[in-house]
Amino acid sequence: MFRIELPPLSYGQTVGPLDRGPFYTRDGLFEGQWGMIPPGSETNVPKTKEGKRMSTNNARLERVHQAWTYRFAWQKGQRCLIPAENFDEPNWESGKNVWWTLAQASGEPWALAGIYGVWTDKQTGEVLHHYSMLTQNCDGHPLLARLHKSDPQLPPSQQDKRTLIPIAPADWETWLTGSVDQAREVIRLWPEDAFRAGPRSEILSASNSEAV
Numbered sequence: 001m002f003r004i005e006l007p008p009l010s011y012g013q014t015v016g017p018l019d020r021g022p023f024y025t026r027d028g029l030f031e032g033q034w035g036m037i038p039p040g041s042e043t044n045v046p047k048t049k050e051g052k053r054m055s056t057n058n059a060r061l062e063r064v065h066q067a068w069t070y071r072f073a074w075q076k077g078q079r080c081l082i083p084a085e086n087f088d089e090p091n092w093e094s095g096k097n098v099w100w101t102l103a104q105a106s107g108e109p110w111a112l113a114g115i116y117g118v119w120t121d122k123q124t125g126e127v128l129h130h131y132s133m134l135t136q137n138c139d140g141h142p143l144l145a146r147l148h149k150s151d152p153q154l155p156p157s158q159q160d161k162r163t164l165i166p167i168a169p170a171d172w173e174t175w176l177t178g179s180v181d182q183a184r185e186v187i188r189l190w191p192e193d194a195f196r197a198g199p200r201s202e203i204l205s206a207s208n209s210e211a212v
Contacts, residue, residue, distance in 0.1 A: 032129030
């Protein structure tokens with residue numbers, strides 16, 4: 001995908017929060033923990049100051065420059081691209097969660113926008129790369145606004161539905177090496193016809209049939 005020689009990698013076919021996964025930076029391809037580690041953390045498991053488990057696999061674009069966990073990486077330009085054949089989101093239209101898979105209609109893999117850091121375990125000296133995916137609001141999008149659970153007390157335009165941020169190949173260099181303002185300019189909502197989306201079993205079954 002990035003036309004580079006691959007380093008040794010050990011991540012699984014499916015990557016979940018706190019699993020190891022691949023991400024690409026201006027310095028090459030790395031494997032790291034999906035879930036940013038807050039600055040000064042004593043452990044690689046993200047926790048609040050009160051010691052509660054904290055979810056850091058996704059970072060809101062609107063707050064990434066302010067949030068303690070993410071802002072230093074954002075300010076330093078530590079942006080990355082996360083390669084993925086597809087990603088899953090919950091659909092609650094039936095009244096219960098049905099996982100939907102989203103792939104590119106073109107068949108190409110996604111390069112999803114992210115930020116990354118490097119953490120050192122003070123006790124063992126282990127160095128661990130870590131990253132988070134960025135999300136943006138997608139209220140009003142004909143496809144993406146159908147995903148995630150809706151708040152019945154809010155109108156569709158105020159749901160704050162979230163989606164991951166694909167970066168187009170023509171914008172990869174800008175995303176990885178440009179200024180913060182330049183990086184923001186390449187972020188957009190992709191049109192509905194750019195996606196192949198539906199219940200996970202249907203999308204994966206169709207993909208396997210095409211591969212054969």
